[in-house]
Amino acid sequence: MDKTINQKAWFLVLPVFLVVAFSAVLPLMTVVNYSMQDTFGNNQFFWNGVGWFKELLDPSTDLGGRFLASLGRNLFFSLVILAIEVPLGIVVALSMPREGWTVAACLVILALPLLIPWNVVGTIWQIFGRPDIGLLGYVLNAAGIDYNYVSNDIDAWVTVIVMDVWHWTSLVALLCYAGLKSIPEAYYQAAQIDGASRWAVFKAIQLPKMNRVLLIAVLLRFMDSFMIYTEPFVVTGGGPGNSTTFVSIELVKIALGQFDLGKAAALSLVYNLIILIVCWIFYTVMTNAGVERKVQAESEPAAEPKPAAALKPVPALKPKEGVA
Amino acid sequence: MHSIPGRRLIMGLFLIFLLLPIYWLVNMSFKTNSEIVSTMTLWPHTPTLQHYKRIFTDESWYSGYINSLQYVILNTVISISVALPAAYAFSRYRFLGDKHLFFWLLSNRMAPAAVYALPFFNLYSAIGLFDTPWAVALAHCIFNVPLAVWILEGFVSGVPREIDETAFLDGYSFPRFFIKILVPLIASGIGVAAFFCFMFSWVELLLARTLTSVHAKPIAAIMTRTVSASGMDWGLLAAAGVLTIIPGALVIWFVRNYIASGFALGRV
Numbered sequence: 215m216d217k218t219i220n221q222k223a224w225f226l227v228l229p230v231f232l233v234v235a236f237s238a239v240l241p242l243m244t245v246v247n248y249s250m251q252d253t254f255g256n257n258q259f260f261w262n263g264v265g266w267f268k269e270l271l272d273p274s275t276d277l278g279g280r281f282l283a284s285l286g287r288n289l290f291f292s293l294v295i296l297a298i299e300v301p302l303g304i305v306v307a308l309s310m311p312r313e314g315w316t317v318a319a320c321l322v323i324l325a326l327p328l329l330i331p332w333n334v335v336g337t338i339w340q341i342f343g344r345p346d347i348g349l350l351g352y353v354l355n356a357a358g359i360d361y362n363y364v365s366n367d368i369d370a371w372v373t374v375i376v377m378d379v380w381h382w383t384s385l386v387a388l389l390c391y392a393g394l395k396s397i398p399e400a401y402y403q404a405a406q407i408d409g410a411s412r413w414a415v416f417k418a419i420q421l422p423k424m425n426r427v428l429l430i431a432v433l434l435r436f437m438d439s440f441m442i443y444t445e446p447f448v449v450t451g452g453g454p455g456n457s458t459t460f461v462s463i464e465l466v467k468i469a470l471g472q473f474d475l476g477k478a479a480a481l482s483l484v485y486n487l488i489i490l491i492v493c494w495i496f497y498t499v500m501t502n503a504g505v506e507r508k509v510q511a512e513s514e515p516a517a518e519p520k521p522a523a524a525l526k527p528v529p530a531l532k533p534k535e536g537v538a
Numbered sequence: 539m540h541s542i543p544g545r546r547l548i549m550g551l552f553l554i555f556l557l558l559p560i561y562w563l564v565n566m567s568f569k570t571n572s573e574i575v576s577t578m579t580l581w582p583h584t585p586t587l588q589h590y591k592r593i594f595t596d597e598s599w600y601s602g603y604i605n606s607l608q609y610v611i612l613n614t615v616i617s618i619s620v621a622l623p624a625a626y627a628f629s630r631y632r633f634l635g636d637k638h639l640f641f642w643l644l645s646n647r648m649a650p651a652a653v654y655a656l657p658f659f660n661l662y663s664a665i666g667l668f669d670t671p672w673a674v675a676l677a678h679c680i681f682n683v684p685l686a687v688w689i690l691e692g693f694v695s696g697v698p699r700e701i702d703e704t705a706f707l708d709g710y711s712f713p714r715f716f717i718k719i720l721v722p723l724i725a726s727g728i729g730v731a732a733f734f735c736f737m738f739s740w741v742e743l744l745l746a747r748t749l750t751s752v753h754a755k756p757i758a759a760i761m762t763r764t765v766s767a768s769g770m771d772w773g774l775l776a777a778a779g780v781l782t783i784i785p786g787a788l789v790i791w792f793v794r795n796y797i798a799s800g801f802a803l804g805r806v
Contacts (some may be wrong), residue, residue: 217632226627227639229620230683237680238646241657306552309545321794322787323553326560329786331741333758334779341566341776342559349562352578380556412542441650444743448762462652462744469656470748482653493645 242486248479266480277468277477281484283456284464291460292439295378299435300428302379303386308420310391324384336448339377343449363450367457370450374458377445382438386431393427394420426503433496440489461485560783567776574772589777602757603781605671606740609754612675614735617682618690618728625690626720630699643684654680655748662749673749674756678742682735689734693727694720730796733789740786757782 249266251259272278306324311317327335345351345362354361363373397419405415443462446452452459452467459467465485469478542548566574567589568582577583593599627633628640654677662673697720705715721728747759761778 217630219633220631221633223627223631223633223636226623227633230624230643230687231639233616233620233676233679234643234646234683237654237658237676238649241654241661244657244660245653305542305548308542309548309552311545311549318794320549320553322790323556325790325794326783326787327556329737329741329783329790331743331758331782333743333762334782337761337775337779338559338563341772342562347566347574347578347772349558349578349580380559383552384556437648441648441652443650443652462650465650465652466655466744469652475656478656485650486653489648489650490645493648494641497641497644 245479248475288460306387307390332444389427393424589773602760606756609671609674610739613739621686629694647684678739689731693724
C-alpha cells in the first residue's frame, strides 16, 4: 500500500512526541549536564569537562575498570543466553501441539513467566535455588554436587543464566510459533511430494519464514539482557564479589548508592550510545528485510497490479479537521 | 511434517521446567515458616493460610497492590490514547522525519531504565509528582508508548484504506471517522496493545521503586524492603509473590491467541 505524503500527519503524532520527549529528552539533558561536572554534595558542582569520559574508558582507573569489567560480563551474558534461548525457542515452537485444547494450554503456560514481575522472578529462583530451602539446591546437594549460588561464582552464573532461560525462552518460542503458523499448508504438501527430508523442510521452508520474527526475537532478547537489572539483583545482588554485576547494576550502585552523579551520568551516556548503535544496526537490517520482502511480493506475477493508487486524491485530513 | 520427532516429550519437559519453580513458590506460600526452615517437604504437610491472611489484612501490604494497579492502569490509558492517532499517521501517511521519529521511538523502547532512574527522580521531584502514581505512570510511558504505537500501527495497516476513503466520501469528519469506524475495527488490536502496556508496566520494578517512597509504593518494592527489614519471612514473601502472578495469569487467557503477534510488534 502506498502512503500519501501529508505533513499534517504531524498533528496526529504530536501527542506521542510530547509524551516521549518529556520522559526521554528532558532527563537525558540532565544526564549530559551532570556528566561534565563533579559534585561534593550540598548541590555544589564543579566543571569537569570530559574528565569522566576519559576515566570511564581507561581500565586502569577505578571507574573505568569497573565499567569495562561489567560491560564484558554483560556482553558475555547476552551472548550465552542468545546461544541457548534462540535454538531452544525454535525447538519448543516446533514441538507445539497442532490443534485442540492443548494448544491454548501450552500458550498460556508458555506466556506465564513473561507476566511475572521481574523481582518476583528473582524471588522464585532464590527460593528454588537455595541449598537449605530450595528444591533445586537441595536436590543438587543431595546428589553430591556442591551447589551454592551465594558463595560460588560459577554457581551464581549458572543460576542467573538458567533463570533467564526460564524467564524469556517462551518469548522466542511464541514468536517462532507465530512465524510457523503463517506458513501455508501447500508448502508442506509440495515438500512431501518432492520427498523432502525433515531437515530440508526446516531449512528450506520453516527457517526462511521465521527469519523476520527471529530477528525481532534476537533484538528484544539482546536489548533486554543487555540492560538486565532486577532479576540478578534480587537473586545474587551482583555477587559473590562482583561476579554477576552487570552494567545496569553497576550504574545504579554508582548513581543511587554512592550518589556520584558525574560518574553515573558519564556511564549512562556511554551505555546509551552502545544501545543506540546496536539498535540502529538491527533497525536497518529489519527495514531492509522488509523492503526485500515487498520487492519479492511485487515481482510475483500473481500479485495484481494496483495502478495509480497513489495518484488518487485522498480527502483524508482536511485542514480544519486535522486535530480536534 | 510440521513438527519434530519426540515433540510431546520436549514440550512436556519444557513445561515442567517452566512450572516447577512456580509450583515451589505456591507450595512455600502455604507452609508455615517453621516447616520451610526445618524440613524439606514436597507439599505442605501443615497447610496454612496465615501468610495470605496477613497480606489481606495488613494495610501496608495490600495498599501495595492498589498502588501498583493505579499506576499500571493510568499508564495503559495514557499510552493507548496518545498512541492511537500516531499509529494511524504512521500507517497511512508519509511526512517529514517519519522514519527518524519511528527509530527514535524504537530506541526509547530499548533504553535501559537504570539510565533514567536518577534523572527521573530529579525531574518528578522538581515538578512535585514524586511519590504519586502519576510519576510512575508517566515514567513507564517511555517504553510503553513506543510499544503501543508499533502494535497499533500493525493493526491499523491491516484495515483496508478503502474504508477510510469511503467514510470521508460519506461526509465523516476525521474525529468522527476515528471514533465511530476505525476504533471498532481495530478493537482487538487495542486490546492487545493495552495488554502489553499493562504487562510491561506491571513487571517493571526499578523505576517504580525509585519514583515512590511512602504513598505510592508498588507491591514489588514492598516485597524487597520487608525482606531486608524483618529477616527472612519466606512464607510471606512467597505468598506475596503468588498474588503478583495472578493478575497476569488472568489477563493472559483473554489474549492467548494474540500474544505472539503483540510481541512481534504487530508484524507477524
